[in-house]
Amino acid sequence: MTYALVADCVSKAFGHRRVLSSASLRAKRGEVRAIFGRNGEGKSTLLKIATGLLQPDAGTVRMGDTVFTRASLPMLAARGVFYLPDHDVLAPVYRLGMQLGLFERRFGQGRAIDAARLAGIDHLLDRRVVSLSGGELRRAELALAITRSPTVLIADEPYRGIAPVDHDRLTTLFRTMAAGGCAVVVTGHEVPSLLAAADHVTWCTSGTTYELGSASAACAHDGFRRGYLGPTVRAPG
Amino acid sequence: MRSSISIAAPVIIPRALVLWGLTRLLLLLAALPLADGGSPGALSPPAIGIVLLIGLVGLVDVLARRERMLWANLGVTPGVLLACYAAAAVPGEAVIALVLR
Numbered sequence: 001m002t003y004a005l006v007a008d009c010v011s012k013a014f015g016h017r018r019v020l021s022s023a024s025l026r027a028k029r030g031e032v033r034a035i036f037g038r039n040g041e042g043k044s045t046l047l048k049i050a051t052g053l054l055q056p057d058a059g060t061v062r063m064g065d066t067v068f069t070r071a072s073l074p075m076l077a078a079r080g081v082f083y084l085p086d087h088d089v090l091a092p093v094y095r096l097g098m099q100l101g102l103f104e105r106r107f108g109q110g111r112a113i114d115a116a117r118l119a120g121i122d123h124l125l126d127r128r129v130v131s132l133s134g135g136e137l138r139r140a141e142l143a144l145a146i147t148r149s150p151t152v153l154i155a156d157e158p159y160r161g162i163a164p165v166d167h168d169r170l171t172t173l174f175r176t177m178a179a180g181g182c183a184v185v186v187t188g189h190e191v192p193s194l195l196a197a198a199d200h201v202t203w204c205t206s207g208t209t210y211e212l213g214s215a216s217a218a219c220a221h222d223g224f225r226r227g228y229l230g231p232t233v234r235a236p237g
Numbered sequence: 238m239r240s241s242i243s244i245a246a247p248v249i250i251p252r253a254l255v256l257w258g259l260t261r262l263l264l265l266l267a268a269l270p271l272a273d274g275g276s277p278g279a280l281s282p283p284a285i286g287i288v289l290l291i292g293l294v295g296l297v298d299v300l301a302r303r304e305r306m307l308w309a310n311l312g313v314t315p316g317v318l319l320a321c322y323a324a325a326a327v328p329g330e331a332v333i334a335l336v337l338r
């Protein structure tokens with residue numbers, strides 16, 4: 001199977017603390033993949049390695065047929081990766097419209113105004129980013145990703161800090177991007193929203209990752225239920 | 238699709254010029270007490286040093302403005318950012334070198 005982006009069997013330690021021992025991230029075009037895991041299990045570290053922000057102690061990062069010995073985000077971004085961290089993807093002092101315009105001119109794939117409309121922030125284009133609320137900021141960041149029209153979108157806890165009423169809108173945006181051929185990988189603890197969005201679930205625990213399959217298969221996985229979900233969560237639909 | 242430098246330069250160079258002006262002003266003020274009646278320009282550090290300094294301070298400026306992720310997602314490397322900051326200092330340093338010669 002060909003994946004758009006793979007971080008394969010990566011390990012990472014910070015000092016004496018080993019966060020990942022053999023974990024993998026596989027982003028597949030046309031799919032939303034959700035990575036679950038308890039705090040401190042290495043989800044964000046895995047995402048940072050996959051996007052070149054951290055170098056692994058072992059393992060490789062691959063994009064298509066290209067294997068990177070030392071990946072960096074600018075290098076991967078030029079090839080179609082967009083990384084949405086949990087903060088600071090937009091520069092606070094510049095106006096939102098100006099930053100969307102940078103992506104439109106640089107990559108020429110999506111129109112900033114269309115992306116802003118889709119994300120529901122077209123009335124905020126003249127505002128400085130520092131003046132946006134948490135929910136507006138998250139939608140503005142997604143507008144940036146839509147303008148970029150990436151082949152791979154890696155989003156770290158995109159649902160965090162936004163009102164539940166906005167979760168559906170976010171899910172729709174992820175599904176729309178995946179339907180357009182983008183490989184979407186998201187993390188978080190907002191289980192109902194993430195399960196509703198996900199085509200595939202990965203469980204990150206004890207320094208490694210388990211591919212659990214669809215949301216319903218994940219919900220039926222005994223270890224995942226005991227180790228992460230808890231007894232009350234049900235599969236969507 | 239435009240190159241990363243053509244995207245970064247129009248944003249970075251204006252503020253790099255301000256950074257260069259402030260750095261030069263600070264260096265001049267620092268040199269005044271040491272000039273001892275002579276020209277403070279005689280104590281000016283080499284132009285190449287100033288150009289490199291502006292490039293490095295520029296990278297710190299990018300971090301302080303929390304723009305690292307924006308530029309990285311735009312495919313703009315730290316090397317390109319450093320070059321933009323440093324390039325902004327070159328014309329001014331050339332003029333100063335000519336005046337002091």
